[in-house]
Amino acid sequence: MRGISSLLFCFLPLLNAPGTCASEQQPFEFGDMSAPQYTLPPLPYAYDALEPHISAQIMELHHGKHHQTYITNLNAALKTQAEAVHTSDITTQVSLQQGIKFNAGGHINHSLFWQNLAPASSADAKTSSAPELLKHIKATWGDEAKFKEAFNAALLSIQGSGWGWLVKVETGKEQRLAIITTKDQDPVVGKGEVPIYGVDMWEHAYYLQYLNGKAAYVQNIWNVINWKTAEERYLGTRADAFEILKASI
Amino acid sequence: MNSTLLRTSALRSAARATASTVSRAGLAGTTFIRGKATLPDLPYDYGALEPSISGKIMELHHKNHHNTYVTSFNTFSEQIAEAKQKSDIAAQIALQPMINFHGGGHINHSLFWENLAPTSQGGGEPPTGALSKAINDSYGSLDAFKEKFNAALAGVQGSGWTWLVQDVQTGSLQIRSYANQDPVVGQFRPVLGVDTWEHAYYLQYQNRKAEYYKAIWNVINWKAAEKRFQ
Ligand SMILES: [Fe+2]
Ligand SMILES: [Fe+2]
Numbered sequence: 001m002r003g004i005s006s007l008l009f010c011f012l013p014l015l016n017a018p019g020t021c022a023s024e025q026q027p028f029e030f031g032d033m034s035a036p037q038y039t040l041p042p043l044p045y046a047y048d049a050l051e052p053h054i055s056a057q058i059m060e061l062h063h064g065k066h067h068q069t070y071i072t073n074l075n076a077a078l079k080t081q082a083e084a085v086h087t088s089d090i091t092t093q094v095s096l097q098q099g100i101k102f103n104a105g106g107h108i109n110h111s112l113f114w115q116n117l118a119p120a121s122s123a124d125a126k127t128s129s130a131p132e133l134l135k136h137i138k139a140t141w142g143d144e145a146k147f148k149e150a151f152n153a154a155l156l157s158i159q160g161s162g163w164g165w166l167v168k169v170e171t172g173k174e175q176r177l178a179i180i181t182t183k184d185q186d187p188v189v190g191k192g193e194v195p196i197y198g199v200d201m202w203e204h205a206y207y208l209q210y211l212n213g214k215a216a217y218v219q220n221i222w223n224v225i226n227w228k229t230a231e232e233r234y235l236g237t238r239a240d241a242f243e244i245l246k247a248s249i
Numbered sequence: 250m251n252s253t254l255l256r257t258s259a260l261r262s263a264a265r266a267t268a269s270t271v272s273r274a275g276l277a278g279t280t281f282i283r284g285k286a287t288l289p290d291l292p293y294d295y296g297a298l299e300p301s302i303s304g305k306i307m308e309l310h311h312k313n314h315h316n317t318y319v320t321s322f323n324t325f326s327e328q329i330a331e332a333k334q335k336s337d338i339a340a341q342i343a344l345q346p347m348i349n350f351h352g353g354g355h356i357n358h359s360l361f362w363e364n365l366a367p368t369s370q371g372g373g374e375p376p377t378g379a380l381s382k383a384i385n386d387s388y389g390s391l392d393a394f395k396e397k398f399n400a401a402l403a404g405v406q407g408s409g410w411t412w413l414v415q416d417v418q419t420g421s422l423q424i425r426s427y428a429n430q431d432p433v434v435g436q437f438r439p440v441l442g443v444d445t446w447e448h449a450y451y452l453q454y455q456n457r458k459a460e461y462y463k464a465i466w467n468v469i470n471w472k473a474a475e476k477r478f479q
Contacts, residue, residue, distance in 0.1 A: 065456040102406045159350045160429035161407035161447075184407035203408070203447035204456070212313040212448065 035082035037075045040068050041111050041244055049119040053220040055209045063114065066204055070106030070185070077103060105185030109163055109198060111244050116197035116233075118226035125224055130231035133196065140177050148222060151199075154179045155218050161202045162186075168194040168234055194241050196233045197225060285323050286352075288316045289359055297367035301464040303453045311362070314448055318354030318430070325351060353430035357410055357442060364441050366470035376471035380440070380478040387422045394424075398443070399462040401426050405445050413441040415478060441474040 043063055048056035077099045084092035118124040127134055127144065134144070141147035155164040162183045169176050170192040177196075182188065188195040199221055206217035233241045291311055296304030325347040332340035366372035375391055376384060388394035394413075401411045401424045411426045414437035425437065433439035443465055450461035 061455055069456065098406075159346070160409070203451060207447060207451045208455075211309055211452075212317070 035078040050224045053223045067110040070103045074103035105187040108187040116229045117224045120223040124226045124228040130227035133234040158201045165198045166196040197230045298468045301468045315358040318351045322351035353432035356432045364473045372468040380475045408446040440477045
């Protein structure tokens, strides 16, 4: 799945280098004040593929509008940043940081999110597609039900907009699993942290279908978690998890 | 907080009446004396702000979202009162973010309903008197102020509110954004607030939030804002 997605990006026209493949792109130079431009990764399934758990209307707006807006704003901020670096304008560089974190976070989070969802009828949506991860989950939380209960409680405790993630934390040779929540679009990019899967708890992620009933959204999201992707991220490195982002530069 | 909507239920006076023989000092330590927060009635119909804000949004926003803040605030208030009674300082501190969030949600929405009005009841009519003068002095014109306010709304990263506030020390006006349900307390007095949580506009405007920011000025109740401004 991931290999195919990466290939697809090579055929997408890139804003600053039409028709070139990401891997062939030259590092940008400050001389012409160009900056990397990110593009919207295609969804690995159709907009209606997650129904009835997430409606096609939600998916279309979420991917085509919300995710695209983060990318558009990120690209604009990166361009302004490149200019500010070129002109040694340090105050502008600093003032851009929060906007870059927010919009880059939005791009990172949603890119990971689309990949860690799958149609409920697919084999990828069964926990049997993640045997090693499941072992570690059971060792940590006792059983699958207790883990889900803890994850749901974390999601529902978020005050405002944010995300819930299952994260692999590597400290030296040890690795442990943790459920964490992040506010707004803060991405999971801490040292040694590998995001395994995330759940978007912004209201736009469920409101058209679930209204204020976010507990029902949290219940239903389990039907469309892509455990195959989760297993891959669990077994892989940080760089592997963020592969999709590199491909879209 | 001089909002007439932020009232407490009849429980308080009832409790006081039945406990009238108990000394004042005794009352202060009794948790049951606290009044419960209640959902204020909207001062207009759910559909009264259409087409700026749909009736469906208003109904969900008031009956479901606001009411959840009210009931949760009451729950956590009970818990913090219990913790106080047991002198459990750690529990009191742990509960503070819940009081801030749900109490803030209650205060913010109560003020918000008041600072909106259907056009038939003066919604959208420009401010007059001292507030009008202060806005012109600070921002040049009402339109220039709205532009700045909308830019602040658009700049909220995540859920939150934008407020026109008055500095209680200097009396000057400011536009300030607050995250999530952080209420306007302390140094600033709320004059006018706009909810920019997605639930406030999503059913009608989806991702086109700039259209919501533009439309809401047609139902802003400047009379309510004038009463808050000192
Ligand atoms: Fe989202
Ligand atoms: Fe609200």
